[in-house]
Amino acid sequence: MNSLPEKIKKYRQLFNDLASKIKDKKDLEELRQAFLGRKKGYLTLLFEELKHLSPEEKKAAGSILNNFKEEVQASLSKLEQKYPMPRAEKTLFDLTLPGRKTYWGAPHPLTLFQRKIEKIFISMGFSVEEGPEIETDYYNFEALNFPPYHPARDSWDTLYINDKLLLRTHTSPVQIRVMEKKKPPIRIIIPGKVFRRETSDPTHLPMFHQVEGLVVDQGITFAHLKGTLEYFIKALFGEKIKLRFRPSFFPFTEPSAEVDIECIACHGKNSQCRVCGGTGWKEILGAGLVDPQVFKNVNIDPEKYSGWAFGLGIDRTAMLAYEIPEIRYFYENDLRFLRQFIRR
Ligand code: DAH
Numbered sequence: 001m002n003s004l005p006e007k008i009k010k011y012r013q014l015f016n017d018l019a020s021k022i023k024d025k026k027d028l029e030e031l032r033q034a035f036l037g038r039k040k041g042y043l044t045l046l047f048e049e050l051k052h053l054s055p056e057e058k059k060a061a062g063s064i065l066n067n068f069k070e071e072v073q074a075s076l077s078k079l080e081q082k083y084p085m086p087r088a089e090k091t092l093f094d095l096t097l098p099g100r101k102t103y104w105g106a107p108h109p110l111t112l113f114q115r116k117i118e119k120i121f122i123s124m125g126f127s128v129e130e131g132p133e134i135e136t137d138y139y140n141f142e143a144l145n146f147p148p149y150h151p152a153r154d155s156w157d158t159l160y161i162n163d164k165l166l167l168r169t170h171t172s173p174v175q176i177r178v179m180e181k182k183k184p185p186i187r188i189i190i191p192g193k194v195f196r197r198e199t200s201d202p203t204h205l206p207m208f209h210q211v212e213g214l215v216v217d218q219g220i221t222f223a224h225l226k227g228t229l230e231y232f233i234k235a236l237f238g239e240k241i242k243l244r245f246r247p248s249f250f251p252f253t254e255p256s257a258e259v260d261i262e263c264i265a266c267h268g269k270n271s272q273c274r275v276c277g278g279t280g281w282k283e284i285l286g287a288g289l290v291d292p293q294v295f296k297n298v299n300i301d302p303e304k305y306s307g308w309a310f311g312l313g314i315d316r317t318a319m320l321a322y323e324i325p326e327i328r329y330f331y332e333n334d335l336r337f338l339r340q341f342i343r344r
Pocket of ligand 1: 213311
């Protein structure tokens, strides 16, 4: 085996030979890699061989090797003046570039609010169900006791896809889908997107969110509806919140009610209030006892079972809870808005 000094001699020859043949900066870079490459450069390998020598040999060979390395570096930098490297190739990082900002994400306020609602109902033994956003007329209207051409359909400005399909105008059709599959007792909530033909303004958009609730069992009365909704609203807005039940009409409930909460902006003290229009109240949900005809449509015996249901607008309730004056803020994707809700 050649001794280290002999090898160095051989490599010096090789280096000089290759260096004399360099034509461009690519050859130069290859030569640099061949000799100074961090893993497999000849010099790197030669330095590794030092390890196997005795201390005296190491001293002598080490100094020759160091000289050789200096020679290589010197002649490479001379050659570099002849074939200069462009900046980008020379350095891995461009330290003059500005740093990258990392944006912290946050759950969307509507997601946060929906989770809050789900948590309250889950704590009362409800489970969470979902259903399709594209619906048939049957589930969106007919099974919910809206006969064809019934004037009550006009209250839901429907976006039709074709004669048979539409974008659901409320989450109520999922009541039917669940009751077709499950037998009572049923205790569910159904959050989701709903669609209506609306022109956008500070309180309306063609897409928004609702959460539906449905309880079916033997012996269910309006008292259960009132008690559960009162507990829910107090859990959401605090014990002191005032609420009221107002008689109303929905084809799928009988009797029906709407629930208002006191205006959080003025507490009924400002006749000019822009949130409640001076009434002191804000409607947040519709509810009622499930109409016997709806039970018949899903083969549940209305003589044996009764139930109650509700549908709440998530966006508008979140607007009240977080004091947001514009429903459109939810959908503008402005991070300054979206990041404000995480700690609430
Ligand atoms: N679906 C109704 C709406 O979109 C809200 C509603 C009212 C849902 C009464 C219900 C209910 O389940 O019982 O306006």
